[in-house]
Amino acid sequence: MTLLLKQLFGFFKLLHSETGNNQLAWGVALGFVLGMTPALSLQSLLVFLCLFFFRIQIGAALLSAFFFKFIAFLLDPAFDLVGQWALELPALQGFYTELYNMPILPFTRFNNSIVMGAGIVAFCLVPFVLAGSKWAIIKYRKSVVEKFRDTKLFKLWTKTSLYQWYYKYDTFFGN
Amino acid sequence: MNDKVTKAPKKKGPIRFEAIIPVAIIYVAAYAYFAWFFDQHLKQGIEYVATQANGAEVNVAQVRTSFLRGTFDLDGLEVTDKEQPQRNILSLDNIHFGYLWDALLRMKFVVEEASINQIQVYSSRKKPGFVLPPEPAKPSKLDQMQKEVVDQVKKEYAQNMLGDLIALLEGADPKDQLEKIREELASEKRVKEMIEDVKTKQATWDKDIKRLTDTSKIKELESEVQALKGEKNVLTQVQGIKEVTDKLKDIQKQAKEAQKAGKKLETEIRAVAAYPKEVEALVRNDIDSLKNRFQIPQLDVKDMAMALFSKELGGYISQARKYQALAKQYLPEKKEREEVLPPPRSVGKSYEFPITKSYPLFWLKKAAISSKGTADSYSGNVTGELTNVTTSPKWVKKPTVLDLRGDFPGSQVFGVKATLTADFTREKARQSLDMQVKEFAIPSRDFSKSDKLKFGLTKASGSTVITAQLEEDQVKMNWTGTITKPQWLVEAQSKLAQELLTGIVNGIPVVFINGSVDGTWKNLSMKINSNLGDELASGMKEQVGKKIQEAEGKLKALVDEKIKLPQQQLMSQLNTNGDLLSQIKNVDQFYKNNEDKIKAEIAKLQKGGGSGSLKDKGKKLLKGIRL
Numbered sequence: 074m075t076l077l078l079k080q081l082f083g084f085f086k087l088l089h090s091e092t093g094n095n096q097l098a099w100g101v102a103l104g105f106v107l108g109m110t111p112a113l114s115l116q117s118l119l120v121f122l123c124l125f126f127f128r129i130q131i132g133a134a135l136l137s138a139f140f141f142k143f144i145a146f147l148l149d150p151a152f153d154l155v156g157q158w159a160l161e162l163p164a165l166q167g168f169y170t171e172l173y174n175m176p177i178l179p180f181t182r183f184n185n186s187i188v189m190g191a192g193i194v195a196f197c198l199v200p201f202v203l204a205g206s207k208w209a210i211i212k213y214r215k216s217v218v219e220k221f222r223d224t225k226l227f228k229l230w231t232k233t234s235l236y237q238w239y240y241k242y243d244t245f246f247g248n
Numbered sequence: 249m250n251d252k253v254t255k256a257p258k259k260k261g262p263i264r265f266e267a268i269i270p271v272a273i274i275y276v277a278a279y280a281y282f283a284w285f286f287d288q289h290l291k292q293g294i295e296y297v298a299t300q301a302n303g304a305e306v307n308v309a310q311v312r313t314s315f316l317r318g319t320f321d322l323d324g325l326e327v328t329d330k331e332q333p334q335r336n337i338l339s340l341d342n343i344h345f346g347y348l349w350d351a352l353l354r355m356k357f358v359v360e361e362a363s364i365n366q367i368q369v370y371s372s373r374k375k376p377g378f379v380l381p382p383e384p385a386k387p388s389k390l391d392q393m394q395k396e397v398v399d400q401v402k403k404e405y406a407q408n409m410l411g412d413l414i415a416l417l418e419g420a421d422p423k424d425q426l427e428k429i430r431e432e433l434a435s436e437k438r439v440k441e442m443i444e445d446v447k448t449k450q451a452t453w454d455k456d457i458k459r460l461t462d463t464s465k466i467k468e469l470e471s472e473v474q475a476l477k478g479e480k481n482v483l484t485q486v487q488g489i490k491e492v493t494d495k496l497k498d499i500q501k502q503a504k505e506a507q508k509a510g511k512k513l514e515t516e517i518r519a520v521a522a523y524p525k526e527v528e529a530l531v532r533n534d535i536d537s538l539k540n541r542f543q544i545p546q547l548d549v550k551d552m553a554m555a556l557f558s559k560e561l562g563g564y565i566s567q568a569r570k571y572q573a574l575a576k577q578y579l580p581e582k583k584e585r586e587e588v589l590p591p592p593r594s595v596g597k598s599y600e601f602p603i604t605k606s607y608p609l610f611w612l613k614k615a616a617i618s619s620k621g622t623a624d625s626y627s628g629n630v631t632g633e634l635t636n637v638t639t640s641p642k643w644v645k646k647p648t649v650l651d652l653r654g655d656f657p658g659s660q661v662f663g664v665k666a667t668l669t670a671d672f673t674r675e676k677a678r679q680s681l682d683m684q685v686k687e688f689a690i691p692s693r694d695f696s697k698s699d700k701l702k703f704g705l706t707k708a709s710g711s712t713v714i715t716a717q718l719e720e721d722q723v724k725m726n727w728t729g730t731i732t733k734p735q736w737l738v739e740a741q742s743k744l745a746q747e748l749l750t751g752i753v754n755g756i757p758v759v760f761i762n763g764s765v766d767g768t769w770k771n772l773s774m775k776i777n778s779n780l781g782d783e784l785a786s787g788m789k790e791q792v793g794k795k796i797q798e799a800e801g802k803l804k805a806l807v808d809e810k811i812k813l814p815q816q817q818l819m820s821q822l823n824t825n826g827d828l829l830s831q832i833k834n835v836d837q838f839y840k841n842n843e844d845k846i847k848a849e850i851a852k853l854q855k856g857g858g859s860g861s862l863k864d865k866g867k868k869l870l871k872g873i874r875l
């Protein structure tokens with residue numbers, strides 16, 4: 074429970090920070106891919122590498138992965154069906170056989186129905202998640218964060234010594 | 249004017265260059281872990297898991313893995329014997345596996361070369377291994393499987409045949425035992441039930457017969473008809489005919505009832521008449537079961553060999569069953585099982601595509617096995633190899649073969665050759681074993697052990713050849729054994745038996761045994777032939793045969809005596825049933841005869857019979873009116 078709250082607070086802190094919209098949106102989108110992938114596989118490793126090498130918000134990705142993991146868990150039967158359909162397509166049997174016999178590629182575990190199903194769903198939905206999350210972040214920052222910052226209560230709060238102390242602490246040690 | 253120049257923060261590019269150092273640190277840390285700590289942790293993991301599985305301490309001296317070379321080495325494996333913790337049940341000096349990198353890149357495990365060196369059984373430990381507290385006892389499936397096989401052997405050949413024969417030879421008499429039987433014999437109990445049944449039925453039958461054989465009514469009617477014949481008053485006569493006809497109807501009803509009751513009685517009496525045959529069958533059953541109970545054996549040459557060696561053959565079958573069941577868990581037959589039992593949804597279904605350029609998931613191409621005997625263990629000088637252990641035998645197209653050769657001087661076992669083949673390359677899986685032991689010491693073996701006879705070997709040498717095949721559920725096993733240089737143990741209470749047995753075994757320098765097993769694990773048929781059985785049976789045949797006949801005769805006489813009286817009582821009761829039947833038949837006939845007679849008389853009267861016809865009497869009456 075503590076871990077869950079910590080992740081939620083972390084995400085809200087990110088939303089209220091100056092971090093770029095694109096970085097956050099990409100974080101959410103790649104977290105979506107991580108969350109949909111059922112187990113540690115080659116594609117998960119590739120996503121992690123992307124998170125490290127590109128300026129993508131890792132916190133947002135981890136929080137998003139944490140959230141989508143639960144949804145994916147419920148969607149496993151649907152992924153199973155999609156994966157079975159894809160793996161049983163007669164036209165692709167030759168292609169799959171090629172992949173199955175190639176080096177490295179079997180580490181993606183593409184021959185598993187849930188991995189394949191989740192991969193297809195994640196691949197198809199990633200642009201929508203990216204666009205949707207970007208839109209939601211901008212909307213949230215404009216309609217909620219800015220309005221909140223204009224309230225008297227927040228202005229009063231920013232004048233308190235506790236806030237000043239925390240602000241300085243966060244400037245030096247935060248992030 | 250503000251002197252301070254506020255610098256706009258430098259826009260960062262899409263690549264996270266500042267992450268290079270942390271990522272590099274992570275990689276270096278991972279490399280360092282795998283280089284210096286992974287082997288140690290793997291060793292601890294293997295020790296922990298193996299200890300939990302074994303129930304006693306398992307030690308591994310060292311584990312070495314090389315990612316670049318694709319090798320795995322395990323040194324100094326010691327598995328503590330949980331019954332005797334100061335020794336190892338198994339120890340190995342080294343296990344080496346060399347994986348093929350090309351296969352590893354395809355997520356497959358192909359072992360190009362492997363070796364298992366210096367296998368030792370029951371070697372002593374430097375310090376006793378700790379034993380885990382025992383888990384609550386639960387019946388093991390393996391034990392059940394072995395029991396299933398052993399029970400089949402016991403069921404047919406568990407009796408101490410030789411001991412029983414000798415006991416008979418000494419003049420053992422089942423009479424004493426028979427007299428001790430307190431409970432009733434099945435036949436005796438049934439006869440008593442039959443007597444009760446017949447008694448109850450006879451009371452009912454007597455009552456019915458008495459009622460049905462009452463002929464007073466018909467006699468009365470006959471006299472009434474006779475009286476009517478002499479009646480001169482026409483009106484009275486007409487009136488009488490009507491009454492007599494009505495009475496006749498009653499009698500007809502009674503006759504029908506008698507007929508029906510007669511049929512029923514006949515059926516019941518016939519059923520009861522089958523009682524003596526049933527009693528005879530029950531007596532025969534009782535005699536047979538008592539023969540088993542008092543261990544009166546059948547003297548059969550084939551059975552003699554079976555009784556002597558079935559325990560040993562049963563032991564081999566039981567071992568074969570155990571190892572076949574253990575091996576089955578690791579045999580590549582999973583595809584069919586997966587189809588029968590679908591995996592849970594969250595695991596998904598893993599599709600297998602044809603292997604064209606790749607490798608099977610696991611393939612141990614060749615593992616060399618070698619061991620040298622030491623003075624303090626049961627290990628031997630063994631060499632051998634294990635080839636083509638794989639998850640896809642149909643693709644590899646080669647059967648799994650374990651080939652072992654060696655001597656075990658510590659246990660005085662020499663010339664062991666064993667070839668175990670598991671062939672799953674064809675449509676029907678076939679497993680086979682060819683095993684040969686040229687010479688082994690037989691320390692002592694009891695063929696029969698009772699108060700009256702101890703018969704066996706104190707020392708001998710032996711050789712054995714075992715071949716076994718399992719194709720689907722069908723098991724075929726052949727066992728050829730020889731026992732040479734036998735030193736016999738013959739201790740019989742009776743002098744006759746001692747002389748007889750000593751004479752027989754002294755003439756047998758070599759014992760040959762041929763055994764075979766055929767069928768399924770649940771229904772095995774066994775055959776064993778041995779010259780020892782033949783010689784013993786033929787040597788004892790004449791004398792023991794007489795005794796068997798005598799004992800059987802006595803047993804029959806004793807059973808007969810026990811049920812003789814009730815049987816006689818039953819027979820005498822049944823004899824009276826014949827009288828009842830004849831009585832009911834007589835009554836039936838009587839009714840029929842008299843009924844016909846009365847009917848004829850009534851018809852005559854109706855036509856005006858009797859002293860004058862009714863017509864004439866009517867005419868006379870009319871003439872009188874004219875006057």
